[in-house]
Every structure is written in structure tokens, then in C-alpha cells.
């Protein structure tokens with residue numbers, strides 16, 4: 001039987017889908033990339049914005065329309081946070097939450113044998129344990145996500161994630177090591193440590209911290225790069241920076257979630273730092289990691305954000321000079337504190353602000369790419385099929401491409417020295433040294 005997998009949202013979701021994929025493949029199921037040819041469609045949901053919910057509904061409806069006999073299995077954040085709304089999706093045969101995803105293979109088999117609809121959403125509990133998952137392969141061959149943390153206890157006022165993901169829980173260091181060792185034996189060179197609030201790693205593990213997990217990952221032979229997914233700025237100490245700087249395998253790319261460059265808005269969001277503290281942290285990271293890339297997320301149009309607050313945010317973003325900014329219009333999530341706040345910003349105004357911010361930070365992206373010109377960097381090549389270039393990434397996640405001759409052997413999965421010769425559009429160009 002063929003399964004089509006559809007993953008919405010973050011790297012944690014990608015990791016979890018991969019885990020189901022491996023389990024189903026072990027049970028003899030094969031995979032298709034076409035929902036129309038699938039016997040079963042597994043959809044790993046995201047509910048971070050209302051547009052993610054909308055996309056999910058559209059996907060379910062369109063699969064059912066094109067393939068009425070397909071079994072539809074939903075899991076993850078959307079059913080966990082909005083149980084009734086998920087249960088109202090009558091096309092779904094199996095619906096489970098975010099804390100019992102490893103049960104999906106068994107539920108699929110059960111549904112195939114008796115065609116009884118399955119609904120199983122376990123509420124999160126205070127002493128919930130890390131759901132035991134290990135992946136030894138990943139989509140693509142160069143980079144593998146390793147989920148080491150789940151949950152968040154921060155309750156930013158706009159965010160539904162703590163309700164969808166529950167409390168912080170962490171994978172023990174010994175298991176992280178074993179998983180990465182196996183990934184290295186399977187040929188992976190780069191791993192990305194992923195979590196819902198990565199810097200909370202170890203909160204439930206008696207004094208263990210993210211830096212311990214990073215050092216563990218870097219200690220694995222065969223792995224040449226360890227990358228971190230998004231980080232919350234308030235939890236990085238000077239000691240963390242000093243220990244990180246001593247790890248040559250750690251990729252100097254820091255995605256520090258900003259959300260707003262205005263202190264009044266940060267306070268309303270229940271973010272736990274001031275812009276001045278954020279700026280100081282960026283300065284420390286840039287001094288410890290020369291040529292690091294600092295990237296971020298910024299939300300526009302949060303409830304109560306005035307034009308003046310917004311312009312302050314734009315000005316702050318310009319002052320930092322991010323290598324890349326992901327811009328999100330604020331999305332009201334029912335059940336969060338911010339959903340009930342007064343002075344909500346209209347949709348058209350959010351769009352206007354998103355456009356202004358996008359324009360404002362575009363030049364900083366270009367300046368970052370231009371600043372790489374003349375440097376010689378190790379590039380891990382990822383793809384060169386059906387195109388005129390070899391594509392790869394430097395350690396600071398600069399996309400690099402070098403022209404490919406028809407006689408060239410593939411460079412995929414190799415890490416090679418490249419002299420960066422220029423920047424075009426959203427990538428750098430280079431030549432092999």
C-alpha cells in the first residue's frame with residue numbers, strides 16, 4: 001500500500017513525520033508523492049497561524065475530492081489545540097494529537113483491518129515524558145534533523161504552541177549521542193538540533209542544558225557540522241557563548257527569535273527581554289563568531305501595535321542588520337491572551353506593515369551576501385540534479401552555487417572549499433579552490 005505524507009510547519013514536525021515514515025516502511029508500506037495515488041494520506045498539522053489551519057482544511061478537502069477512497073490520518077498541533085474543530089473534519093478517518101504520534105502506525109493498521117474511525121487526543125500533563133523517537137535517516141542525505149526537546153512553558157500572549165505541545169520535555173544526552181552516531185554511520189555530515197523551545201532543553205533533566213547537548217552532538221565522529229534551530233534570546237548566557245565558541249563544528253548561524261523591535265510590544269507579547277538585551281546578545285555572538293549569520297522572525301501588526309511602535313521595530317531591525325528576516329503578520333489564535341486584547345490591527349494594515357518591513361530589510365540580506373565575497377568557505381553540496389549548478393551551504397547557511405559542466409561528477413554530500421566570488425539574487429556564487 002502507498003502512503004502520501006504531508007507535513008506542515010516546523011522542523012520538529014518534519015522530524016516526527018520522518019519517524020512515522022520509517023515505522024511504516026518497516027511494516028512494508030511504500031511511499032508516493034502523489035495524494036491521488038495514495039491509499040493512505042498522513043497529514044502532520046501545524047496551527048501556528050490561522051492560515052495554517054486554512055491550508056490544512058483545503059488539503060484535506062482536495063485530497064478527498066481527488067481520491068475519495070484514501071484513508072486520511074491527521075495528527076499533531078491542530079487537533080491537540082483545537083480538538084472540536086479537528087473532529088468536525090469528517091473526512092478524517094484517524095485523528096490523533098501531538099503527544100502520541102508514535103501510535104500512528106498502529107492506528108493505521110487497526111483502521112485498515114476494521115474501518116472504525118479513530119479519535120485519540122491525550123491531554124498534556126505536567127509530568128509528561130519525552131515521546132521516544134529516534135530517526136536514523138532523513139529526507140535528503142546531507143542534513144538530518146534531530147529532535148531533542150518538545151514543549152514550551154513561556155506562554156507568549158500570541159502563541160498557541162504551549163497548548164498544542166505541552167510542557168518542556170527533553171531527550172536524554174545518551175540517546176542524543178546514540179542517534180547522532182547512527183546518523184553519522186549512515187553518511188550524514190550535518191545535523192540540526194531541533195525543538196519547540198530549544199533553549200529550554202534539559203529543564204526536566206536535572207541541571208542539563210542545551211550547551212551540554214550541543215557539546216554531545218559535536219563530539220560525534222563523522223559529523224562535521226552541528227546547526228541549531230530557532231533560539232529564544234533571553235536564555236543564552238555568557239558561559240554558553242564561551243562554550244559554543246570552543247566548538248569548531250558548531251555552525252555560526254543563530255536564528256534569534258525577535259518578534260518585535262519595540263519594548264512596549266515585547267512586553268505586551270510577554271516576551272522576556274528588552275531590545276537593549278537582544279542587541280547586546282547579538283554583539284556578543286558577533287564578537288565570539290566573526291562572520292556569523294544572525295537571522296530572525298519579526299511579527300507585524302500585533303494587537304495594540306501602533307504606527308510608532310511598528311516604525312520602532314523597523315528601525316531596530318535595521319540597526320541589527322539581520323542576514324535574513326522572516327516576517328509574519330500577527331494571526332489571532334483563539335484561546336490565547338492576545339486574542340482578547342483591544343486595538344487589534346486590521347488585516348490590510350498588517351499586510352502594509354509586512355511590505356514596509358520587507359522592503360526595509362531587503363538591503364541587509366544583500367549586504368550580508370555581498371560581505372561573503374572574497375572569503376573561502378567550506379560548502380556542503382546538496383543538489384546538482386537537473387540544473388546547471390552545484391548547490392550547497394556554508395556553515396553560516398549562505399546558499400552558494402557554482403557552475404556545473406556537463407562532464408562534472410556530482411558533488412552531492414561532499415564538503416569542499418569554495419572561494420566566494422559574488423552575490424546574485426538570494427545566493428552567492430563561487431568557485432572550487
Ligand code: SF4
Nearest residue numbers: 152154155156159161
Ligand atoms: S517561546 Fe513563546 S513563541 Fe516560542 S513556542 Fe514558546 S510560547 Fe510560542
